[in-house]
Amino acid sequence: MTLHLPDADGTLRPYEPRTDPLRLSPGTPFTSRTVFSAAHVVADPYADVSPDSPAAVDWDATLAFRRHLWSHGLGVAEAMDTAQRGMGLDWAGAAELIRRSAAEARAVGGRIACGVGTDQLTGGSLAEIRAAYEEQLAVVEEAGAQAILMASRALAATATGPEDYLEVYGHLLRQATDPVVLHWLGPMFDPALEGYWGSSDLDAATEVFLEVIAAHPDKVDGVKISLLDAGREIALRRRLPRGVRCYTGDDFHYPELIAGDEQGFSHALLGIFDPLGPLAAEAVRVLDTADTAGFRALLDPSVALARHLFQAPTRFYKTGVVFLAWLAGHQSHFAMVGGLQSARSLPHLARAYELADTLGLFPDPKLAEERMRTLLALYGVNR
Numbered sequence: 001m002t003l004h005l006p007d008a009d010g011t012l013r014p015y016e017p018r019t020d021p022l023r024l025s026p027g028t029p030f031t032s033r034t035v036f037s038a039a040h041v042v043a044d045p046y047a048d049v050s051p052d053s054p055a056a057v058d059w060d061a062t063l064a065f066r067r068h069l070w071s072h073g074l075g076v077a078e079a080m081d082t083a084q085r086g087m088g089l090d091w092a093g094a095a096e097l098i099r100r101s102a103a104e105a106r107a108v109g110g111r112i113a114c115g116v117g118t119d120q121l122t123g124g125s126l127a128e129i130r131a132a133y134e135e136q137l138a139v140v141e142e143a144g145a146q147a148i149l150m151a152s153r154a155l156a157a158t159a160t161g162p163e164d165y166l167e168v169y170g171h172l173l174r175q176a177t178d179p180v181v182l183h184w185l186g187p188m189f190d191p192a193l194e195g196y197w198g199s200s201d202l203d204a205a206t207e208v209f210l211e212v213i214a215a216h217p218d219k220v221d222g223v224k225i226s227l228l229d230a231g232r233e234i235a236l237r238r239r240l241p242r243g244v245r246c247y248t249g250d251d252f253h254y255p256e257l258i259a260g261d262e263q264g265f266s267h268a269l270l271g272i273f274d275p276l277g278p279l280a281a282e283a284v285r286v287l288d289t290a291d292t293a294g295f296r297a298l299l300d301p302s303v304a305l306a307r308h309l310f311q312a313p314t315r316f317y318k319t320g321v322v323f324l325a326w327l328a329g330h331q332s333h334f335a336m337v338g339g340l341q342s343a344r345s346l347p348h349l350a351r352a353y354e355l356a357d358t359l360g361l362f363p364d365p366k367l368a369e370e371r372m373r374t375l376l377a378l379y380g381v382n383r
Contacts, residue, residue, distance in 0.1 A: 003372060004381060005350040012381065015354055017369045022360035024278035026071045032288045033258060033265070034245065035280065036075040036113060037273035038082035039066055040321050041089060041097065045335040055084070055093040055337035062097070063104050065330050070110030072281035074273060076101065077148065079115040081189060082271040084318055086153070088338025091120040095139050102143035113146035113181060113269075121154045126164060129154050133172050141177050148181040148224065148269075153192040162198030162208040169212045179221035181247060181269070184209060186227040188314045202232065210239055217241040224249045224269045228314075230257055238263055251310045251317070255299040258284075259292050271317060272306040275324040275361060305355040308348075316343040320352045327353060327368040328361065334375070346379045 004012040042065065047056030066076050078101045079085055079094040089097070098114045105112040118124075118132035129152060140147045149172060159165055173180070187194040197205035213220050222245030225233045230253035237246035248257040248266035257266040273280045279302060287295035309320035319340055326334040334341055353372050362368035376382075 001369070003369065003376070005354060005376075006347045006379075006381060008345075008347045017372075018357050018360060018362075018365050020360065021363050021365055022279065024072075024282050027073065027281065027285050029073055030281075030284050030288060032290075033284055034075065034247070034267040035073075035273065035284055036077040036111070036247070036269040037069050037277055037280070038077040038080040038269060038271045039069060040274055040318060040325060041083045041337060042322075042325075042331045043333075043335045043337045045333040051088075051339040055089045057089075057093060057097070057337065058331070059100060061331050063100060065325065066101055066104060066110070067108060068330065069274075069277050070105070070108055072278050073285075074277055074281055075111035075113065076105065077113050077115070077269050078102075078145070080148070080150070080183075080271075081185065081315075082274060082318060082321065083115075084337055084340065085115060085117065085150075086119050086190070087315065087318065088336065088340055091117075091136070093337075094119070095136075098140055098145065099143050102140075102145045106144060113148050114140045114143070115150045115183075116140055116147045116180075117150040118152040118154045123157055124154055126155075126158060126168060129158060130168055130171055133168070134175060137172065137176065146178065146181065146221070147176060148183050150183045151185045151190070151193050151196055153190070156193050156196055159198060162204075162211075165197050165208055166212060166215075170215060173212075173216040173219040176219055179219055181222050181224055182209075182213065182220055183224045183249070184226065185249070188228060188312070189226055190315060202227070202229075206232070206236060210236070213244060214241060217244055220244050222247050222267065225266075226250065228252050228310075233257060233266065234261070237266060251306045252303070254306070255283075255296055255303065258299075259287065259295060271321065272302075272309065274321050275305075275309075275328070275356065276302055279359070279361065302359060305352065305359065308351055308355055316340070319344040320349065323349050323352060324356050324361070327356070327371050329364055329367050334371075346375075346381075349375065 042058040042061035044056040116136040197208040224247040226249030247269040251272045283298040
């Protein structure tokens with residue numbers, strides 16, 4: 001049945017929803033790439049909270065979504081920015097999320113890595129920032145998960161130059177029990193991280209980042225690069241010490257970066273693999289057979305959706321991710337912690353629906369159509 005979807009100019013255009021979803025089933029573990037999906041959290045829609053209140057999380061639905069990702073062979077990157085870390089989910093909520101998800105991972109045999117940051121602080125001295133990082137690192141390690149050292153807003157605000165980053169990260173890497181993932185999140189994802197690693201010049205920042213790794217290569221499993229710059233990521237990964245992996249966080253260029261070239265490839269830790277989970281898993285299994293063309297044929301068509309969800313202001317991509325999870329039937333509502341469901345316009349959401357539906361991402365296209373129709377009616381579109 002025809003839907004009438006709004007364009008950015010306010011006009012309505014007819015769209016015929018797809019009736020046949022992709023049939024993607026769980027399969028064998030990956031052999032050629034390590035792949036994490038950064039997973040969203042499901043809000044409790046019945047909690048009487050305001051945007052300034054601590055997050056109210058629907059734990060059953062949140063953990064069920066992680067089981068969905070694990071069932072397709074993906075690892076879960078927990079308590080990252082996709083989980084609205086720093087945008088509705090505070091450290092207390094993140095700590096509970098880490099403990100619950102790590103326990104669930106042990107129960108089902110799923111791989112998990114968890115974000116370590118400083119979001120219990122709004123500022124502070126270098127000593128206080130180190131202590132905040134250490135507190136979170138202890139929670140992740142005690143939960144039995146791998147640590148991802150995330151970029152710190154507090155450190156970005158306090159550091160006076162590269163030497164402060166070298167000191168803080170060197171201290172943390174010496175403290176870490178097992179090798180960690182270092183996460184370089186660009187300002188397009190969080191404007192408060194402008195000038196990270198001591199410079200707004202990305203060439204200079206890269207040198208500091210590589211110096212941190214070179215000083216402790218045995219403590220760095222890999223690096224996650226989220227700069228939306230494929231050329232810069234490729235240049236950086238070619239300079240990593242042997243044994244240190246590059247996990248792409250580039251939601252614009254992931255097919256080519258994962259496929260790689262004659263000098264190497266990127267593994268993946270991606271927010272876009274939240275809605276693309278089963279499709280991404282199928283593509284990586286094709287890549288495991290050395291069929292790069294088949295991998296690209298499956299994954300390249302998804303880039304239009306990724307670029308749409310992550311368009312500027314990029315930090316609000318979480319709204320589209322949760323919206324698609326609702327349409328796909330992974331949760332019963334379109335509500336987000338912090339009220340962030342309001343962060344994208346109706347035309348933006350309508351285009352996300354169209355792109356995802358065209359890809360066949362919805363297990364039940366009829367349910368997705370009905371829910372899209374409900375949202376349109378809520379906004380006054382009654383055709």
